[in-house]
Amino acid sequence: MIQQHALIEKVRSYDPTLDEDKFNRAYLFSMKVHGEQVRASGDPYFSHPLEVAGILSDMKLDGATIMTALLHDTVEDTGATLEEIRKLFGDEIAGLVNGVTKLTQIELQSSQTKQAENLRKLVLAMSNDIRVLLVKLADRLHNMRTLHHVSSEDKRRRIARETIEIYAPLAERIGMHHIKDELEDLSFKILNPDARESIVTRLNFLEREGGDIVKKIIKELKSVFKNSNLKAEVSGRVKTPYSIWRKMHRKNVAIEQLSDIMAFRILVNTIPDCYQALGIIHSSYIVVPSRFKDYISTPKPNNYQSLHTSVIGPLKHRIEIQIRTHEMHTISEYGVAAHWQYKQGKNTDHKQYHWLRSLLEILEHAAGPEEFLEHTKLEMFQDQVFCFTPAGDLISLPRGATPIDFGYAIHSAVGNHCVGAKINGRMVPLRTVLHNGDQVEITTSKSQTPSPTWERFVVTGKARAHIRRFIRTQQRAQFIELGRSILQKSFHHENLEFSEKFLETILAKFKCQTVDDLFSILGEGQHTSYEIIRAAYPDFRAKNPIDLQPIVSKAKFIPKEKDAIVSIRGLIPGMAVHYAKCCHPLPGDKIVGIVMTGTGVTIHTYDCENLNNYANEPERWIDVAWDSHNEQKHYLARTNVFVNNQPGALANLTTIISKHNANIANLKISHRGDTFFEFIIDIEVKDADHLSNIIASLRASSLVISVDRVKH
Numbered sequence: 001m002i003q004q005h006a007l008i009e010k011v012r013s014y015d016p017t018l019d020e021d022k023f024n025r026a027y028l029f030s031m032k033v034h035g036e037q038v039r040a041s042g043d044p045y046f047s048h049p050l051e052v053a054g055i056l057s058d059m060k061l062d063g064a065t066i067m068t069a070l071l072h073d074t075v076e077d078t079g080a081t082l083e084e085i086r087k088l089f090g091d092e093i094a095g096l097v098n099g100v101t102k103l104t105q106i107e108l109q110s111s112q113t114k115q116a117e118n119l120r121k122l123v124l125a126m127s128n129d130i131r132v133l134l135v136k137l138a139d140r141l142h143n144m145r146t147l148h149h150v151s152s153e154d155k156r157r158r159i160a161r162e163t164i165e166i167y168a169p170l171a172e173r174i175g176m177h178h179i180k181d182e183l184e185d186l187s188f189k190i191l192n193p194d195a196r197e198s199i200v201t202r203l204n205f206l207e208r209e210g211g212d213i214v215k216k217i218i219k220e221l222k223s224v225f226k227n228s229n230l231k232a233e234v235s236g237r238v239k240t241p242y243s244i245w246r247k248m249h250r251k252n253v254a255i256e257q258l259s260d261i262m263a264f265r266i267l268v269n270t271i272p273d274c275y276q277a278l279g280i281i282h283s284s285y286i287v288v289p290s291r292f293k294d295y296i297s298t299p300k301p302n303n304y305q306s307l308h309t310s311v312i313g314p315l316k317h318r319i320e321i322q323i324r325t326h327e328m329h330t331i332s333e334y335g336v337a338a339h340w341q342y343k344q345g346k347n348t349d350h351k352q353y354h355w356l357r358s359l360l361e362i363l364e365h366a367a368g369p370e371e372f373l374e375h376t377k378l379e380m381f382q383d384q385v386f387c388f389t390p391a392g393d394l395i396s397l398p399r400g401a402t403p404i405d406f407g408y409a410i411h412s413a414v415g416n417h418c419v420g421a422k423i424n425g426r427m428v429p430l431r432t433v434l435h436n437g438d439q440v441e442i443t444t445s446k447s448q449t450p451s452p453t454w455e456r457f458v459v460t461g462k463a464r465a466h467i468r469r470f471i472r473t474q475q476r477a478q479f480i481e482l483g484r485s486i487l488q489k490s491f492h493h494e495n496l497e498f499s500e501k502f503l504e505t506i507l508a509k510f511k512c513q514t515v516d517d518l519f520s521i522l523g524e525g526q527h528t529s530y531e532i533i534r535a536a537y538p539d540f541r542a543k544n545p546i547d548l549q550p551i552v553s554k555a556k557f558i559p560k561e562k563d564a565i566v567s568i569r570g571l572i573p574g575m576a577v578h579y580a581k582c583c584h585p586l587p588g589d590k591i592v593g594i595v596m597t598g599t600g601v602t603i604h605t606y607d608c609e610n611l612n613n614y615a616n617e618p619e620r621w622i623d624v625a626w627d628s629h630n631e632q633k634h635y636l637a638r639t640n641v642f643v644n645n646q647p648g649a650l651a652n653l654t655t656i657i658s659k660h661n662a663n664i665a666n667l668k669i670s671h672r673g674d675t676f677f678e679f680i681i682d683i684e685v686k687d688a689d690h691l692s693n694i695i696a697s698l699r700a701s702s703l704v705i706s707v708d709r710v711k712h
């Protein structure tokens with residue numbers, strides 16, 4: 001294991017800006033807080049962050065990354081807090097440690113294979129700083145190297161599967177082939193030990209048969225280049241058992257038939273040297289047709305560059321050769337991390353890293369190369385959020401999505417019947433914006449239907465389409481009902497017999513298919529009932545010309561409720577008045593009256609959300625206002641109150657309300673949480689001012705979290 005001093009020297013050798021004092025403090029802090037903790041291997045726990053730091057220092061990553069590696073498990077696994085880290089080591093390191101901690105927290109939430117691609121995206125989206133991902137990959141690499149110490153086979157297999165499905169592809173995506181290979185092979189060893197064993201045995205057998213072929217081939221290739229006077233480094237290796245196994249699967253061939261069990265690599269200084277080396281190989285050996293690929297002139301999407309060719313090489317072995325410059329090689333092995341190495345000393349040409357633009361948001365925000373890595377952000381999935389269902393399924397949604405969108409993404413019935421949502425176990429309003437990694441639980445009720453207000457905050461097309469469709473259907477049902485009752489009244493008024501059968505004979509005149517269509521256009525106000533009567537009875541003469549007005553705006557109503565008549569201006573005398581149960585209007589509130597066929601007028605507050613239902617029927621709106629109000633009368637106001645779950649909280653609440661000479665008419669606990677209670681409290685008050693005073697006093701109490709008047 002690398003020691004404190006050696007690690008410092010190593011980092012300082014490539015990052016001269018290293019703050020040694022801070023580094024030493026980070027080292028000692030981590031060692032202290034991990035204290036007596038031990039790993040499954042029996043080693044002190046601290047050996048793990050130290051090894052992770054060592055892996056990252058091999059990649060020559062900056063001091064902040066190495067310190068983050070030392071501290072990466074302190075918040076998750078010890079009593080240390082993020083605030084402590086921030087105070088001791090500053091914002092940059094605290095931000096990185098926080099990123100790694102969050103990744104650790106979400107990584108085991110989903111165990112489902114089909115979710116792998118989404119989980120990879122989630123990890124990328126949560127790695128705001130590329131260094132977070134690099135620390136996480138090094139962390140995973142060390143955990144995989146020591147996984148055999150974990151005694152539970154289930155746990156070993158789960159971690160290995162996650163590594164091969166999530167982390168190895170991520171390492172590949174950011175171009176770190178070197179780490180990808182090792183992660184894959186370590187996972188393979190756990191997941192399919194028999195297959196791996198048989199490949200290793202076969203490889204050993206082949207080696208015994210032919211001696212160390214790799215060494216022999218390297219030797220011959222070296223002499224070929226020496227004779228041509230081209231400076232070239234030749235290396236070769238047998239490919240990893242996992243990559244051989246996968247190729248055998250894909251090509252469905254036996255191991256001996258694979259031409260590229262062995263990979264040889266020729267590293268040269270410049271691009272012209274690459275093509276010269278290719279010429280030397282092709283003139284020395286027989287070329288296998290159509291295996292040549294030029295990834296230098298046409299790089300792969302992750303900017304992998306190399307020349308690939310296959311030849312019948314030394315000892316008549318069919319081999320694959322990759323030719324590239326040293327720099328291309330570093331990028332291919334270390335990917336993003338390679339940039340750090342090239343940034344030191346060498347004159348960095350940003351065009352060289354142009355490919356990073358697709359992966360990282362770079363120079364737009366960075367003032368110069370120093371800021372390059374600090375400001376790199378993975379932007380690939382920044383426009384998406386990924387949230388878990390309680391079962392661990394991962395749902396991908398556009399940024400800004402709410403629990404309603406989440407519900408519709410699961411199933412349209414879940415969206416349609418959504419009544420509430422919990423995020424990470426806490427009840428939240430339905431308009432809450434979801435964040436990456438949130439676990440979302442939707443509560444449904446068969447009697448719940450989509451609300452028009454949802455449309456204002458949903459962001460997915462699916463949610464919006466379902467809500468609109470529902471509202472259209474619902475509106476139509478209301479129009480049909482309204483149209484039917486208007487027409488029945490008009491027929492009755494004129495002493496005509498009302499018959500739906502008879503109405504069918506005039507459908508064509510109104511371009512309607514069904515009687516319901518006819519009621520609907522009448523309800524919408526496109527036609528009056530007398531137009532329909534005249535269509536049915538061409539000789540009809542109305543008893544009273546005034547009746548030719550649409551009946552609905554005439555508002556002939558029977559008084560039903562004895563209270564309230566006196567206190568509202570703007571109403572036709574004798575008209576029945578109801579106070580809306582949705583918004584509970586109080587004297588002093590701005591109000592609006594809505595004519596309800598057959599039942600009178602309902603008073604809403606002017607900002608009541610239910611008024612949207614009548615937006616297209618201006619003829620039903622009546623301008624009303626409170627008259628001088630009656631001191632003796634009390635009105636019901638509904639409030640939503642959150643209080644701390646503490647002894648005395650409820651008593652405190654009722655005391656405040658009674659001090660204001662108000663009466664609690666009804667009190668209901670709508671949510672009982674560990675830390676808070678949510679109440680719906682109906683209070684009898686004189687007017688809006690009276691209520692405002694009570695709400696202000698409640699808000700002043702230390703036990704009360706929030707109080708709001710409910711108007712929907």
Ligand code: MN
Pocket residue numbers: 048072073139
């Ligand atoms: Mn760790």
